[in-house]
Amino acid sequence: MIELKINQDITSNKLNQAFTFNVPDNVSSVSFQIETEQALWLTYMVYDEKKELRAQYVRGMTPQPVTVHNERENTSANTISGPVKAGEWTIDFAVITKDDVTALTDWATCTILFDAELETAVLGDLYSWHDGETATFQLNAYDKELIFNAEKAWYKGDFHTHTIYTDGKMTRKENMQSAANQKLDFFVATDHNIVPTSWFDRTDILVIPGVEVTAPLGHFNIISTLTSPFTKQRLADMETEEGMNKIINHHYGDDSIISINHPFLTEWKWLLKETPLDKVDTMEICNDPTYPFNKQATEFALLAWNKLLNDGYQITGIGGSDSHLKPDETYDGSDIPSLIGDPGTFVYCDQLTAANVVKALKKGNVTVSRGERVQFGIDDLISGNQCSQNKGVATASVETDEAIYFEWVIDGEIVAREDGNRSECAYDFNNDPGFHWVRVDVRFADGSFYGFSNPIYFGEKQPTMKKWGELLELVEDQIND
Incomplete structure (x- = not known):
């Protein structure tokens, strides 16, 4: 047994610290138990003698101890099984x-045990996304081509979810049941800084591995990742611009997606x-609309998205519930x-597979809604498509009894508004046949967010903005006007 005291004196509210420890010969497992005196946002990553990532932990309701075992069936969730070698x-x-912690010295105690006679949180009825044959953090057993539905259709999903393994209140099994109750076809598992290496097995809902990189200056999702951001980078890299750019630029698989989360939400912008x-x-345009501060954050995100689109970026707008609570719980206010x-994010796929969901995201074949799907198009074209006709009529509808209205947005400007559950908007770019785009926003009668489509594009444009800071300046200027 090894006991580590995390007791570094600090002058700020952040701490990064690494310890080395020796694993003896002839052991089959190593286990980790964390105890803290305060409710700290504590994360750790464990690397073996070859510097391979083997275990991930964020203090929430994660079952402890966290055990890395040479057999997959005896290995805790979010770890990589395989040989436990000395070194x-x-x-x-x-x-x-x-919290004000500048006076604290004893943050936490970590106990490390070898071949411990302790009850561990094993895979049990979970489906492993790791082949168990190597100790490399690579989701080799995850099948991105596995077909969950063979029909060509619009599928409803959620790109931002949490569980008890970080700061959520639902188990993975409860997430699956809640998703079924909400009639979701798929969702992405995006716990904070942790890539799931297994999941609760259910054949009617597609679960895509992901991670929310949760840094002091912003959060972003890696969707459909086959590896962890912390295989090459370290937790301390989240503290700096340079480190975060390294994380963003890392290769997570050919089908991975980088998505900025709640970009204008209070302290998490x-x-x-x-x-x-x-x-x-x-970019996550709408994050959990039941959280009161997201009403304004969604409006700012729509404004920023318009500016990106006008500059020539064809960044896909998505939604995310950011689900943390039990289904019967509410936020204050x-x-x-x-x-x-x-909200639900609807994607158009030939068949429901993880690979096809990613393809639809990259193409922009996406609409977002708090209720029924926003149907939007020009003739046979849908969101994300290119249109060669400079004059025509765009149509939109929502099959709902809710009182809603449509706002038609062309090149970032609201050009028309119409009440009801169906609407049309004529466009004519013949006098200016350059780059244009058309999309629709949908709102409840009180003006609050109901949904939106991604644009249909006319031509292409080479973007001029290079960095997020340039976008922030434009958004801030318009907000301040």
Whole structure:
């Protein structure tokens, strides 16, 4: 047994610290147990003697101890099974707290045990996304081509979800049941800084592995990742612009997506001004609309998205429930439960597979809604398509009894508004046949967010903005006008 005291004196509310420890010969497992005196936002990553990432942990309700075992069936969730070899291993800690902790010295105690006779959280009825044959952090057993539905159709999903393995309140099994209740076809598992290496097995809902990189100056999702951002980078890299750009630029698989989360939400807004815009595939326009501060954040995100589109970026707008609560729980200031799938993001796929969901995202074949799907098009074209006809009529509809209205947006300007559940908008670019785009926003009768389509594009434009900071300046200027 090894006991580590995380007791570094600090002068700020952030801590990064790494320890090395020796694994003896002839052991089959190594287990980690964390105890803290305060409710700290504590994360650790464990690396073996070859510097391979083997375990991930964020303090929430994660079952402890966390065990890395040479057999997959005896290995905890979010770890990599495989040979537990003798040598120098490393455990890398990060702590972020909003409390006044400058006087504290004893943050936490980590106990490390070898071949411990302890009850561990094993895979059990979970489906492993790791082949168990190597100790490399690579989701080799995850089948991105596995067909969950063979029909060509619009599928409803959620790109931002959480569980008890970080700061969510639902288990993975409860997430699956809640998703089924919300009639979701798929969702992305995006716990904070942790890539799931297994999941609860259910054949009717597609679960795509992801991670929410949760840094002090912004959060972003890696959607459909086959590896962790912390295989090459370290937790401390989240503290700097340079480190975050390294994480964003890392290769996570050919089908991975980089998505900026809730970019204008209070203390969790995206403030990393050096972020290269050409690395951003999607942006979360609407984050959990039951959270009161997201009403304004959604409006700012729509404004920023318009400016990106006008500059020539074809970044796909998506939604994310950011689900943390039980299905019957609400946030302060809201009387509506916070649910997985609110909002829902609809993608158009030939068949429902993880690979096809990513393809649809990259093409922009996406609409977002708090209720029924926003149907939008020009003739046979849908969101994300290119249109060669400079004059025509765009149509939109929502099959709902809710009182809603449509706002037609052309090149960033609202050009028409119409009540009801169906609407049309004529466009004519013949006098200016350059780059243009058309999309529709949908709102409840009180003006609050209901949904939106991604644009249909006319031509292409070479973007001029390079970094997020340039976009922030434009948005701030318009907000201040």
